[in-house]
Amino acid sequence: MVLVLGSKGTLGSELVRQLKAKGTEVAAFDSDLDVRDAEVLIQKVSELKPEVIYNCVAYNAVDLAEKETEIAQSLNVSAVANIREAARKVDAVLVHFSTGFVFDGSSIKSYIELDQPNPQSVYAKTKYEGELEALKYPKAYVIRLNLLFGKSAESENAKKSFPELILGLAKNQKEFAFVTDEISTPTYAVDLAKATLDLVGEKYPFGIYHLPNEGQASWLDFAEEVFRIKGVEVKLNPVLGESFERAAKRPKNSVLANTKFPKLRPWQEALKEFLNSN
Numbered sequence: 432m433v434l435v436l437g438s439k440g441t442l443g444s445e446l447v448r449q450l451k452a453k454g455t456e457v458a459a460f461d462s463d464l465d466v467r468d469a470e471v472l473i474q475k476v477s478e479l480k481p482e483v484i485y486n487c488v489a490y491n492a493v494d495l496a497e498k499e500t501e502i503a504q505s506l507n508v509s510a511v512a513n514i515r516e517a518a519r520k521v522d523a524v525l526v527h528f529s530t531g532f533v534f535d536g537s538s539i540k541s542y543i544e545l546d547q548p549n550p551q552s553v554y555a556k557t558k559y560e561g562e563l564e565a566l567k568y569p570k571a572y573v574i575r576l577n578l579l580f581g582k583s584a585e586s587e588n589a590k591k592s593f594p595e596l597i598l599g600l601a602k603n604q605k606e607f608a609f610v611t612d613e614i615s616t617p618t619y620a621v622d623l624a625k626a627t628l629d630l631v632g633e634k635y636p637f638g639i640y641h642l643p644n645e646g647q648a649s650w651l652d653f654a655e656e657v658f659r660i661k662g663v664e665v666k667l668n669p670v671l672g673e674s675f676e677r678a679a680k681r682p683k684n685s686v687l688a689n690t691k692f693p694k695l696r697p698w699q700e701a702l703k704e705f706l707n708s709n
């Protein structure tokens with residue numbers, strides 16, 4: 432049996448769906464098992480004795496994290512240490528997720544798994560420290576991704592994915608400005624969940640992996656493709672990141688290169704399938 436934490440989030444709910452479809456026995460918890468409470472968590476994990484723990488819990492509010500530092504720290508760092516210790520107690524494999532925002536974005540190339548992070552915001556720092564916590568355990572995978580999109584998370588507080596957000600706005604708004612000088616790698620929750628289960632199932636060596644969809648996109652590229660696929664006519668204006676007032680600094684380049692695992696399909700193909708399935 433396996434345990435999914437953050438099971439109502441965008442990624443967690445997709446992992447649960449795919450695990451169940453494979454016939455795997457799954458214990459799934461969201462805020463009903465507070466991962467910040469080490470004692471309760473360790474007790475629960477000791478009872479369940481999962482072979483694998485998928486940690487999909489995170490504090491993902493990039494700008495708000497600059498103010499809510501303690502909350503970001505507790506979910507993205509301390510909770511990971513709790514989960515790692517719980518995994519250690521029962522000798523479970525730990526699967527933890529992180530972000531391309533751990534890099535500073537100054538490279539002109541895409542980032543490989545071995546590149547040195549240099550986080551530039553509170554969110555990015557906490558995600559990087561969370562990686563280090565997970566990697567203190569020898570049976571841990573840290574999987575980085577960017578710009579996650581997929582079915583709306585079941586949990587009310589969870590972050591809405593970008594295509595959903597802009598298509599909703601386009602019902603009343605016909606002109607948008609999107610950033611062109613920050614490039615990243617969109618990641619489809621369905622493809623990421625499948626790759627994650629294959630990685631674990633095929634017993635790849637533990638360590639850091641980059642599992643985004645292939646290709647790269649600025650926010651403008653991503654938005655253009657969403658509207659194009661859905662046939663929504665809007666006017667899109669390119670802007671530079673610095674012209675938006677945002678509390679957190681973003682890397683100009685957070686493109687992740689996957690050099691250790693079979694490549695996922697291009698993000699445009701994944702996006703088309705996602706938007707046509709809704």
Ligand SMILES: NC(=O)c1ccc[n+]([C@@H]2O[C@H](COP(=O)([O-])OP(=O)(O)OC[C@H]3O[C@@H](n4cnc5c(N)ncnc54)[C@H](OP(=O)(O)O)[C@@H]3O)[C@@H](O)[C@H]2O)c1
Pocket residue numbers: 436437438439440441442443460461462463464465466467486487488489490491506527528529530531558576577578579580584586587588589590
């Ligand atoms: N979304 C992105 O664009 C993106 C980009 C790069 C990396 N990632 C990483 O990918 C992973 C999955 O992200 P996601 O977007 O799927 O996350 P998400 O949709 O925001 O889901 C996170 C889940 O964690 C739950 N949670 C929050 N606090 C908790 C607590 N104290 N105890 C137990 N559960 C708690 C949330 O429940 P409530 O809502 O009920 O609190 C929510 O269901 C994360 O590691 C994230 O950092 C995401």
